[in-house]
Amino acid sequence: MIDRSKKYANPYLSGFLLGIILLATFYITGRGLGASGAVKSTVVAAVNAVSHTHADNSAYYSKFISDDHHPMSNWLVFEVLGVLAGAFLSGAIAGRLKLKVEHGPRITYKSRLVWAGVGGVLFGFGSQLGRGCTSGAALSGMANLSLAGFLAMLTIFGGGYLFAYFFRKLWLS
Amino acid sequence: MNKAYIVLIFLLILAGIGLLVLPERDHPEEATPRELLSDLRNPSRFISTDRVAEMLIDKDPTLVLVDVRDMYDYLDFSLPGAHSIPLEEILLYYWVDSLSFEKSKVVLFSNSDIRAEQAWMLLQRQNHKNIHVMKGGLNQWFETIIRPTAPPETASDDEIDLYQFRKGASVYFTGGTAAIEQEIEGEAVTVTRRKKTQVVEGGC
């Protein structure tokens, strides 16, 4: 059964509000939103904590380490903390707070967790290569009319459609 | 539900047409390399240390001095009333628009010409008008205004006047202490010169 919960907001309204939030973000900070960047900061901070020399020597981590401040003291990390709080609030109001594994009817929850992990690894990797994810690269990138934004959007969704057939068992009934 | 969506679609299309029709107010055009080259070869951007001194003494309100060296140099010494906008930050905030006004003369300076010229070039690319460079920078300022060198005895009246002016400026800017020694020297020289010219006139 597809979740047709009436408690979900009208998508166009949500989209409009999201657009306003994005607009406000640009207006105030000069940059768009993001999400994967915060997870990246967590990785950088963790690696830095475990071995600072390794982080410094790495061609990649060193880009995100600065003497001035802790790698997690940045805009995206705080934004993401806010996202967690905001989502929690919304879920609480709508009565959606529940510890569970959501999965398609044709697979087991264990299967779902494995694929969720795989998807996460792929997305984590891809987001670094693509310098952003759907929120940062695609959505914000489209709003500021950058070529990278549109390319990101097309390839992310295009990629999804490309492989959709092979993974239909995960989702469809 | 459907009617609401139709209204929204209509509004969206209206917004789109608006964007299509409204004139694009992009950021102002940047100067082309050719324009920059021709501006570069035109010496009118240079303003002499004497002129700057004059404007400062006259308290000319159209003068806007900008020190493009780093903050520490600025705090050590700078020209009176100069703003500190280091070269690295020259494009950062829209200071040109907030500091300048109609008929204002923004004068950039650094120790020599180099950084001031670089700053000028960057601003010129953004098509700001009325940006000048103080020729010779603070080094020249010291040589001409603070410690002006006395012109040789065969100098023209203009050069003598200029030197007089500079001496006066030196006093003005250094509060008189450093200048005293020079004054005495200067006066002595002047006296000699005048006698000579009188002799020449007399020969007629």
Place this chain on the structure above:
Amino acid sequence: MTGPLIPMGVIGQGWDLVIALLIGIAFGFVLESAGFSSSRKLAGVFYGYDFTVLRVFFTAAITAMVGLLYFGYMGWIDLSAIYINQTYLWAVLAGGVIMGLGFITGGYCPGTSLTGVAIGKIDAMVFTGGMFIGILFFSEAFSLFESLYYGHYLGPVKVYEVLGISSGLFAMLLIIVAIAAFIITAWLQKRIVKVEK
């Protein structure tokens, strides 16, 4: 009081992180209330049984884009001072496809997975954990991907510049495409859901 406010110095830098938090809260709230905390709902866009993702995404992008253009026209924001994403051609193409695969297998993207985590979805938590590993892998093996990462740099180029049209024309075209997409997918969803049931 031209924007962007913080780069222009209208709001002090100290407010930066506070604002980030507030914006994040709004962002998370809207995403979750739209249903993006559900991986099945998100995956729906790829199978046609739920086009919420397309509706929210497209609407948001157009709202912000049109907003920015009008703000720029009114002089409320300096468009040349906002961040424009850098285009590294091969990196964004490859990264995008990999993310697409990640989307269809994991059923989440980073932002939405966080909303899932917030309401207790364990699959979202696993997804987020997976992201951590994926980023770690990329960073450690960076030298392998370095040339792909930095390859074919085009700069912060705008999409309408590449197409050779004005920003206004592009916006109008995108609006038309969006409206068409909304209408078509609404029709499609009705049909597919009928079949599904």
